Amino acid sequence: MNLAEGVQSVSLIILSAMLIAAALGVVLLSNIVYSAFLLGGVFICISGIYILLNADFVAAAQILIYVGAINVLILFAIMLVNKTEDFVAIPRRWIRSGSTALVCLGLFALLGTMVLITPWQISTTSPAVIENTMVALGKHFFSDFLLPFELASILLLIAMIGAIVLARRDFIPDISGKSELTSTALTLPERPRELTKSEK
Numbered sequence: 001m002n003l004a005e006g007v008q009s010v011s012l013i014i015l016s017a018m019l020i021a022a023a024l025g026v027v028l029l030s031n032i033v034y035s036a037f038l039l040g041g042v043f044i045c046i047s048g049i050y051i052l053l054n055a056d057f058v059a060a061a062q063i064l065i066y067v068g069a070i071n072v073l074i075l076f077a078i079m080l081v082n083k084t085e086d087f088v089a090i091p092r093r094w095i096r097s098g099s100t101a102l103v104c105l106g107l108f109a110l111l112g113t114m115v116l117i118t119p120w121q122i123s124t125t126s127p128a129v130i131e132n133t134m135v136a137l138g139k140h141f142f143s144d145f146l147l148p149f150e151l152a153s154i155l156l157l158i159a160m161i162g163a164i165v166l167a168r169r170d171f172i173p174d175i176s177g178k179s180e181l182t183s184t185a186l187t188l189p190e191r192p193r194e195l196t197k198s199e200k
Helices: 005-028 032-052 056-081 093-117 133-141 146-167 178-185
Strands: none
16 A cells, blocks of 8 residues: 555554554453453554555454454453452552563563664665565465465364364263262252141
8 A cells, every 4th residue: 555654654643542542441441341342443453554564464364353253252251251249459469560560661671672773774675565465475375385374274173173072062971970960969959848737
């Protein structure tokens, strides 16, 4: 996608601001449903940055996989669980908060150092920009990376078969004697009723 330099800069600033605001909302909001929705906004902003980098296939995969599958799965899990729990003060919470802050500051310092020391100048000897990345990826998938591509498909097929087998519990034989225990474990003992005068 060929855009003017000013349009690219403004679009990058807007997407970056939206991304940072949505990410802060994911972390800081107490309502987990709002955090999950804002996580979808984070994924959409990242796909917009991919579009600015002429990575159309990665942007489409970001929307389809992360927004359309993973974020929807997170929302379904939140709404199906729907567990409310009273707030309980954790003893020595400041240790966890301090360690979390140290880890976040360390990651921020590492990423900031990488941004500062990376040469961002475009090389004059770089190859030409690929017009259609999907065609180029398809050629690489079926030529240079054919074996890893097929191995990944076989691995996903094995995982899908395993999920189906685990979901179909009727094929798993029961342990002898366990069925009798489970059948009576859920039944409450009958309370003996008092005899009426007519029965006496």
